[in-house]
Amino acid sequence: MSTNTLTPAAPAPAKPTKPWEASISDRIKTAAIFLGSALFTVGLVAVTPLKGKLAYAIVFFIAFVVIDYIYNVVKGGRAAGADSLFRGFVTAAVCLAITPIVSILLTVWVRGHKGVHWTLFTKDMHSNAFQDPANQGGLLHAIIGTFLLVLFAMIISVPIGVLTAIYITEIKGRFTRPIQFLVQAMSGVPSIVAGLFILASIVYPLTKTLNGFEGSLALAILMIPTVARTSQEVLLLIPQDLREAGVALGGTQWRTVIMIVLPAARSGLITAMILGVARVAGETAPILLLAGGNNSVNWNMFHGPMGSLPNYIWQSFGTGTPDSVTRAWAGLLVLLAIVLILFGLARTLGNRKVGK
Amino acid sequence: METNTQPNTLSSIASKREVKTAGTQAMGVGLEARGIHAWFGQKHALANVSMDFWPGTVTALIGPSGCGKSTFLRTLNRMHEFIPGAAMAGEVLLNGEDIYAPGTDVTKIRLKVGMVFQKPNPFPSMTIAENVLAGLKLAQLKTANKDELLEECLERAGLWSEVKDRLNTHGGALSGGQQQRLCIARALAVRPQVLLMDEPCSALDPGSTLKIEETISHLSSSVTIVIVTHNMQQAARVSDYTAFFLSDGGPGQMIEAGSTNEIFARPKDQRTENYVTGRFG
Numbered sequence: 001m002s003t004n005t006l007t008p009a010a011p012a013p014a015k016p017t018k019p020w021e022a023s024i025s026d027r028i029k030t031a032a033i034f035l036g037s038a039l040f041t042v043g044l045v046a047v048t049p050l051k052g053k054l055a056y057a058i059v060f061f062i063a064f065v066v067i068d069y070i071y072n073v074v075k076g077g078r079a080a081g082a083d084s085l086f087r088g089f090v091t092a093a094v095c096l097a098i099t100p101i102v103s104i105l106l107t108v109w110v111r112g113h114k115g116v117h118w119t120l121f122t123k124d125m126h127s128n129a130f131q132d133p134a135n136q137g138g139l140l141h142a143i144i145g146t147f148l149l150v151l152f153a154m155i156i157s158v159p160i161g162v163l164t165a166i167y168i169t170e171i172k173g174r175f176t177r178p179i180q181f182l183v184q185a186m187s188g189v190p191s192i193v194a195g196l197f198i199l200a201s202i203v204y205p206l207t208k209t210l211n212g213f214e215g216s217l218a219l220a221i222l223m224i225p226t227v228a229r230t231s232q233e234v235l236l237l238i239p240q241d242l243r244e245a246g247v248a249l250g251g252t253q254w255r256t257v258i259m260i261v262l263p264a265a266r267s268g269l270i271t272a273m274i275l276g277v278a279r280v281a282g283e284t285a286p287i288l289l290l291a292g293g294n295n296s297v298n299w300n301m302f303h304g305p306m307g308s309l310p311n312y313i314w315q316s317f318g319t320g321t322p323d324s325v326t327r328a329w330a331g332l333l334v335l336l337a338i339v340l341i342l343f344g345l346a347r348t349l350g351n352r353k354v355g356k
Numbered sequence: 357m358e359t360n361t362q363p364n365t366l367s368s369i370a371s372k373r374e375v376k377t378a379g380t381q382a383m384g385v386g387l388e389a390r391g392i393h394a395w396f397g398q399k400h401a402l403a404n405v406s407m408d409f410w411p412g413t414v415t416a417l418i419g420p421s422g423c424g425k426s427t428f429l430r431t432l433n434r435m436h437e438f439i440p441g442a443a444m445a446g447e448v449l450l451n452g453e454d455i456y457a458p459g460t461d462v463t464k465i466r467l468k469v470g471m472v473f474q475k476p477n478p479f480p481s482m483t484i485a486e487n488v489l490a491g492l493k494l495a496q497l498k499t500a501n502k503d504e505l506l507e508e509c510l511e512r513a514g515l516w517s518e519v520k521d522r523l524n525t526h527g528g529a530l531s532g533g534q535q536q537r538l539c540i541a542r543a544l545a546v547r548p549q550v551l552l553m554d555e556p557c558s559a560l561d562p563g564s565t566l567k568i569e570e571t572i573s574h575l576s577s578s579v580t581i582v583i584v585t586h587n588m589q590q591a592a593r594v595s596d597y598t599a600f601f602l603s604d605g606g607p608g609q610m611i612e613a614g615s616t617n618e619i620f621a622r623p624k625d626q627r628t629e630n631y632v633t634g635r636f637g
Contacts, residue, residue: 239477247496260490
C-alpha cells in the first residue's frame with residue numbers, strides 16, 4: 001500500500017474510542033488474579049490455624065500483591081512489576097483509611113435507623129423517660145438546642161474568624177506571625193478546655209447559672225480557629241491583581257477589601273463558615289459543662305439549661321436499657337446526618353465558581 | 357535575516373506617525389519624574405530616571421526584562437509601595453505637585469493617574485456595567501448620569517458595540533481582549549489625567565492587540581498615556597515618545613529617550629541601536 005497516494009481514501013466514519021483504557025482481556029486477567037488470590041486465601045485459611053476476618057484480609061492482600069507482581073514481571077519486566085507492587089500498597093493504604101469511616105457510618109445506620117420515626121422531629125422528652133419504648137417522645141428539644149447553640153456560636157465566631165483572616169492576609173500588620181501561630185495552636189485546643197475556660201471565667205464569677213449562651217461561647221472558641229484558617233486560605237487564593245486594581249482605581253484598602261476581595265471570595269467564606277459549624281455541631285464536653293441538659297424545648301438562650309443532640313445521646317446511653325440505647329443510636333444517626341449534610345453543602349458551595 | 361529587515365520596518369512604522377507635541381494647557385501641565393530611584397529590599401532596581409510626559413501624548417517604555425521599566429511605571433501612581441520591602445527616592449510631579457509629598461492623599465493621586473495591568477483583571481463578582489463603574493463606588497464619587505458615563509467609557513475603550521446587549525452579565529464570559537478593554541473602560545470611568553499601561557497586550561492574541569492599540573490611539577488625544585511594552589513594533593505603532601531602559605547587572609537605567617521616530621531611526625546610543633535592531637535582548 002502506497003502512503004503517498006494522491007487520492008485520499010474515503011474517510012471512514014469516525015467512532016470515538018479510548019485506546020488507552022484497559023481492554024476486555026486485560027480486565028479478565030485482573031479479575032482472574034483477584035479470584036485466584038481469593039481462592040488461595042480461602043484454601044490457606046482452611047488448612048492452617050489462621051482464623052478470622054483479619055486473617056482473610058491479610059492473606060488475601062499478600063496473595064494478591066505477590067501474584068499480581070509475578071504476572072507483571074513475566075509480562076512487562078521488573079519495572080512493570082515494581083509499578084504493580086506500589087499500586088498494591090497504595091490501594092491497601094486507601095482501604096485501611098476508609099475502613100473505619102465506612103464502619104462508623106454502617107454501624108450508626110444499622111443500629112440507628114430502627115429508632116428513627118417522625119415523632120422524633122415533633123416531640124420532646126418532657127413527658128417521657130429515656131427507658132420508655134423508642135417510638136415515644138422525641139428529640140425536638142435536642143435539635144432546637146443544637147441549632148440555637150450552633151447559631152449563636154456562628155454569630156460570634158464568623159465575624160471574628162473572618163476579620164482575623166483579613167488581618168493576616170490583607171493588613172499584614174506586625175502581629176501577623178504571632179496571630180497566625182496562635183490561630184494554628186488554637187485549632188488544637190481540646191474542647192473540654194474551652195468549656196472549663198468559660199466555666200471559670202464567666203459561670204463561676206459572673207452568672208453562677210448554666211444556660212445555652214455560655215455553651216455557645218465555648219463553641220465559638222472552638223469555631224474561630226477553623227473559620228479563620230479556612231478563610232485565610234480562601235483569601236490567599238484571590239489574585240493580588242484584583243487588590244491592586246481596586247487600589248489603582250482610587251479605593252482605600254478598606255473599601256477594596258469590602259467591595260472586591262470579600263465578594264470574590266464569597267463562596268469560599270461560606271464554606272469556611274459551614275466547616276466551622278460542622279466542627280462544633282457534635283461537640284459534647286463543653287455543652288455538658290455549660291448548657292447542661294433539658295428534656296423540654298427551651299427557646300431562651302439566656303435562661304435555663306439547654307438540651308442538645310450530644311447531651312441527648314449521652315443521657316440515652318447512660319440510661320442503659322435496650323430502648324434507651326436505641327434512642328441513642330437514632331440520635332447519633334440524626335447528628336451524623338446533619339454534619340454530613342453540612343459538609344456536602346460546604347463542598348457544593350465551595351466548588352461553585354464565582355460569578356455564576 | 358529578520359534582524360536586517362527589522363530596523364527598516366520599525367523606523368518606517370515609527371516615521372509614519374506625526375510628531376506630536378504637548379497638548380493644551382487645559383489638560384494640565386503633565387507628569388514629570390525627577391531623579392527616580394527604586395529599591396526592593398537591599399536590591400537597587402532603578403537608578404536616577406528623569407522624564408517628562410507631555411499631556412495628550414503616548415510614551416512607550418521599552419527594554420529587556422528586569423530593566424526596571426515596570427517598576428518605574430509603578431512609581432508614577434504610587435503602586436510601587438504596594439510591594440513589601442519597596443523603597444524609592446526622587447520626585448514625581450503631577451501638575452507641578454510632588455505626589456510623594458507628606459500629607460498627599462494617595463487615593464486622589466491614583467484617581468488622577470489610572471492603571472491598566474498586564475493580565476486582564478475584571479472584578480469577578482461584578483457584571484460588566486458594575487465593573488466599569490466600580491471606580492466610582494470604590495472612591496465614593498458621585499456622578500450625574502451613570503448610564504451616560506457607562507456608555508461613554510465603553511465607547512472610548514472600543515467595547516460598547518460588543519457588550520451593549522449584555523451589560524448585566526458577568527465580565528468573566530468575555531474574551532481576554534474584551535476583558536482588557538473592559539479594564540481600560542473601568543480605568544477611564546474615574547476620568548484620570550494619565551493612564552499607565554503595564555504590558556497591556558502581553559497576554560492577548562494579535563487581533564485583540566490591534567484593537568487595544570486602536571483604543572490607545574483614540575484615547576491619546578484626551579489622556580496622557582505611558583505604556584510599558586516588550587513588543588517594539590507596538591512601541592513604534594502607538595507611541596509618540598519612546599524611552600529605552602537597560603540594566604547592566606546593576607540597577608536599571610534610562611539609556612535614551614526621544615521621539616519614537618528618532619529612537620527607531622537614529623538612536624544616539626549604541627546600546628539603544630543594538631536593542632531596537634534586534635541584535636540583543
